[in-house]
Amino acid sequence: MAPERLKAPRGTFDVLPADGERRRSLRTAAERLLGDAGYAAFESPVFEDTALFARGVGESTDIVQKEMFTFEDQGGRSLTLRPEGTAGACRAYIEHGMHKRPAPVKLSYWGPFFRHEAPQAGRYRQFAQVGAEALGSDDPSLDAELILLLAELLERAGVAQLRLRLSSLGDAPTRAAYGEELRAHLRARAGELSAEVRARIDQNPLRAFDSDHPGTRAVMDDAPLLVERLGASDAAHFATVRALLDDAGLAYDLDPTLVRGLDYYTRTVFEFESAALGAQRGVGGGGRYDGLVEQLGGPATPGVGWAAGIERILLAAGGGEQPEAEPKVYVAVAKPEAARRAFALARTLRLGVGARVELEQAGRSLKGQLKHADRVGARAVVIVGDAIEVKDMRSGAQRTARDEDELMRLVRES
Ligand code: HAM
Secondary structure, X not given: OOOOOOOOOOOOOOOOHHHHHHHHHHHHHHHHHHHHOOOEEOOOOOEEEHHHHXXXXXXXXXXXXXXXXXXXXXXOOEEEEOOOOHHHHHHHHHHOOHHHOOOOEEEEEEEEEXXXXXXXXXXXXXXXXXXXXXXXXXXXXXXXXXXXXXXXXXXXXXXXXXXXXXXXXXXXXXXXXXXXXXXXXXXXXXXXXXXXXXXXXXXXXXXXXXXXXHHXXXXXXXXXXXHHHOOHHHHHHHHHHHHHHHXXXXXXXXXXXXXXXXXXXXXXXXXXXEOOOOOOOEEEEEEEOOOHHHHOOOOXXXXXXXXXXXXXXXXXXXXXXXXOOOOOEEEEEOOHHHHHHHHHHHHHHHHHHOOOEEEOOOOOOHHXXXXXXXXXXXXXXXXXXXXXXXXXXXXXXXXXEOOHHHHHHHXXXX
C-alpha cells in the first residue's frame, strides 16, 4: 500500500514560485521604503514566553483568549508562537537597553505570525506581516509618518479600493473613565445586546462596536464616543496628526467606532481596509501604545507602529499570478565532457554580468535545451562544447567566443 500523502496543516499554505516572486518584490519595496525613512531591520524570535503576550497584547483580547499556539518546552516553560510583533519589539527594546539610544528608535520587520483562527480567504493560521515601530518619542509626526509610509506601501503594491479609518483612544485614564461610561450605557440596555457582548461588558465593552448583531448595533448607535471625551493634550496631539495627513493630501475617515483587536493602544489608532477583499478587509493597521514598554517592565516609553498582512496585500492587489522572473542567460551543455566547464562558466557569468543565469541541469539533449531556453525566455544561450558559442535568441545569430572577455561582451550585447 502506498504511504498516505500528507498535506500542509489547516489554515497554512505553501508559497509556490510565482507567488514567491511577488512576495519577494513586495519585501524589497517595503524594505527600501522603510529603510529610507530610517526604520532599521529588526528580527525577534518566532516564539516567546507566553507571559509576554498575555501581558502585552491583553488577557481580554480574542488573540490571547483563543488564538494562541501555546506549547510547553521540555523544561516545562510555556511558550507561544508569536501572534503579532509589537510585544516582541518592546521586549527587545527593554532587554537591550534601546532607551539609551537616541530617540526615536525605528524598527521594521517582516516574518511569519500565528493565530489559531477559523481559516477563510485572507485569514490563515500562519501568515506574514510587514511592520514598523517607532519607540521613545510621542511626537505626532511619527504617527503621521508611519500612516503615510503604510499608505505609500499599499499604493505601490497596487492595493485597490483603499480606505483609511482613523481615530484616537486618548490616554489610559481617559479610556478607563470612558470604559465606565460605556459599561453603564451597555448595562442599561443589556436586554437588547447579543449574549457574547453582554458576557463581556465588564472585560471589554469596546468590542461591542465590532458586533454585527442588530440589537447590539442599535444600542451602539446611541453609545457615547471616546473621541468626544479626549483630554486637551490628547485632542491636540490628534489634531496635529490629522493636520499632517491633510498637508500630505492623504484622505481618511474619522471613525470613532474603530476597534483594534489588541489592548495596548493609546491615542492614535488606524486601519487600512480594501473593499477588494471580502470579510477580512483589514490590510494593515496600528496605532500608538504609549504604556506598553512600561507595562512590560521597562521605563515609561511612548511608541507607535503598524503591521500589514502580506497575503491580504497581494490578494487586494489582484493581478493574479506574476510570471516567474526570466533568466537572461541560459548555459547549455553540448556534450557531457563540457558539463564541468559549463558549471564554472555559469558562475563566472553570474558574477561578471550580474544577471540571472541558469544552467542546464536536467539531462536534456542540446535541441531540448535550446527549446527550454526559449520557453523560459532567455535572451542569450551560451553553448559550451568544444568551443564556446553565444546564441542571441532574438536575432538567432550565433557567434564563437574566443575567451571569457569576449564571452562577457557577447552576452552583454544580446
Ligand atoms: P493586527 O491588526 O492584529 O495588528 O494585524 C495587522 C495585519 O495583519 C492585519 O491588518 C491583517 O492584514 C494581518 N493579519 C492579522 N491576522 C491575520 C490572519 N489570521 N491571516 C492573515 N492576515 C492576518 C497587529 O498585529 C499589531 N501588532 C500592529 C501594530 C504594530 N500596532 C502597533 N504596532
